[in-house]
Amino acid sequence: MPKHYKRPPPKHVPTAKWSTRFVAIDALVATTMTTQQERRVVDVGCDHAWLSIGLVSCGTARSAIAIDVNEKPLEGARNNKRKHADELPIEFRLGSGLEPVACADECNVAIFAGFGISAMTAALEQATFKPKNIVLNPPAKHAPQARRWLVDNGYAIVGEACVVEGGVVNVVEAATFVGVNDDRCTSTNYDDILLGPLLRRETASSGIHFDAFQALLAARLRGVDDAIRRIPGGGVDDANANDNANDDVESLVGTMDRSRDHTRRRQKSHAELLRERRSLLAHL
Numbered sequence: 001m002p003k004h005y006k007r008p009p010p011k012h013v014p015t016a017k018w019s020t021r022f023v024a025i026d027a028l029v030a031t032t033m034t035t036q037q038e039r040r041v042v043d044v045g046c047d048h049a050w051l052s053i054g055l056v057s058c059g060t061a062r063s064a065i066a067i068d069v070n071e072k073p074l075e076g077a078r079n080n081k082r083k084h085a086d087e088l089p090i091e092f093r094l095g096s097g098l099e100p101v102a103c104a105d106e107c108n109v110a111i112f113a114g115f116g117i118s119a120m121t122a123a124l125e126q127a128t129f130k131p132k133n134i135v136l137n138p139p140a141k142h143a144p145q146a147r148r149w150l151v152d153n154g155y156a157i158v159g160e161a162c163v164v165e166g167g168v169v170n171v172v173e174a175a176t177f178v179g180v181n182d183d184r185c186t187s188t189n190y191d192d193i194l195l196g197p198l199l200r201r202e203t204a205s206s207g208i209h210f211d212a213f214q215a216l217l218a219a220r221l222r223g224v225d226d227a228i229r230r231i232p233g234g235g236v237d238d239a240n241a242n243d244n245a246n247d248d249v250e251s252l253v254g255t256m257d258r259s260r261d262h263t264r265r266r267q268k269s270h271a272e273l274l275r276e277r278r279s280l281l282a283h284l
Contacts, residue, residue, distance in 0.1 A: 010057035012085035017050040021170050024161035025051065025113060025135055028174040030060045032159040033109055033133045042067060042107040042131075044097060044123060045115055049077030049090070056088045063089040065106065069096045097123025104129040113137035113172075117145045124153075136173045140216055141223075143171040147193050150175045156184035160198040162209040162216060169216045171196070191279050200283055214284060221280045228273050236277065 007026075009018045033039060039061045043052040046066035055061040068074045074092050081090055093100035097119075101107050110131035112120040117138040124134070134155060136146045140162075150157060150173065159174035173196075178184060191200060195217070203213045228234045268276075 007058060010054040012057035012088065013050050013054045014084070017048075018054055019050075020163045020165040021113065021137060021172065022051050022054055024163050024170070024172045025111065025137060026055060026058060026060050028135060028159040028161060028172060029055065029109060029111075029133075030058075032174050033176065038062070039109050040107055041065070041109045041111060042098065042101055044110065044112045044120075045069070046077055046092075047073045047114070048080055049092070050080065051111070051113065052077075052090050053081060053085045053088065056090055057085060061109070063091075065091045065093055065101065067093050067095055067098075067100050069094070098127040098129075098131075101127075101129075104131065107131055109133045109135065111135040111137075117142035117149070120146070121149050124149075130177060132177055134173075134175050134177075136175075137170060140169045140171045141220070143173065143196065144193050146171075146173050147188075147196065151185040151188045151193075152180070154178060154180040154182070154185060156182060157197055160196045160202075162196075162199055162203075162212040164212045164215065169212050169219065171199075171216070190275075191283075194276065194279055195283055204283070217280050217284050221277065221284070224273050224277050224280065227268065228270065228277070231270050231273075234270050234273075236274070 009015055029039065029041070041052065041055055041061040041064045043049065043064060043066045046052055046068050049066040052064035052066040056064050066074075066077055068077070071094055074094055078092055081088065098107070098110065108131065110124075110133070112123065112135070114137060117136070120136055120138060124131075134150070136150070138146050147157060154177055155175035156178045157173055157175050161172040163170050163172075180186075188197060199209065199213055202208045203210050225236060228236055
């Protein structure tokens with residue numbers, strides 16, 4: 001998220017409803033993806049559609065399609081639009097993932113916010129078209145899986161944000177389709193997948209998202225240390241493990257099942273956990 005990105009909250013959204021996550025998503029869409037006149041946003045899992053309303057209200061998006069799998073939140077979303085933003089070009093569609101979207105002409109920015117990476121990637125893999133631009137906001141612990149899926153499927157990560165909302169750290173990934181052979185996909189390394197190719201450099205050089213990023217790394221380090229302690233004979237002294245840990249990204253996210261359930265994992269080895277621990281400590 002750009003360091004100096006500032007704009008007033010959208011006039012059609014109550015201030016309390018325009019969350020820190022939404023500010024980050026708005027910033028990434030506005031600064032990394034096409035031009036405002038070309039942005040046709042689809043908000044998958046829209047809930048009450050404050051994000052869709054805000055993006056159009058701010059001028060970040062020309063139009064929006066708000067999708068939810070349940071009718072009840074969609075009805076709430078329609079009521080919010082009628083009450084606060086009746087004149088804005090926002091449609092509401094019932095359905096799962098991108099199924100209610102007919103073709104790419106209706107959508108060139110697909111946003112998936114507030115649910116697990118398994119459901120996000122399943123929706124993308126089942127879609128009948130490939131969105132040009134994607135924004136993913138999964139649980140922070142799923143961020144490495146999100147990055148791995150993006151680069152494996154030809155999406156270059158063009159923007160990242162790490163923010164705290166309600167005491168919870170959130171990561172947002174913005175990506176543009178460039179093809180699997182593009183250097184921005186093929187050159188991704190272990191630390192890029194674990195920490196974020198832009199986040200780990202921006203935080204070190206400019207302080208953007210620094211506190212949130214440090215909180216995320218500290219929480220992940222605690223999880224890694226807990227996993228190490230559960231291994232019989234495991235310890236954090238990696239003096240003899242440096243040569244045993246695979247530096248390839250497979251030692252991080254290769255623990256994922258390659259099926260559609262991207263969060264089902266085998267247990268990481270002691271060496272793999274130590275490799276992850278070293279990367280985390282290097283950035284704390």
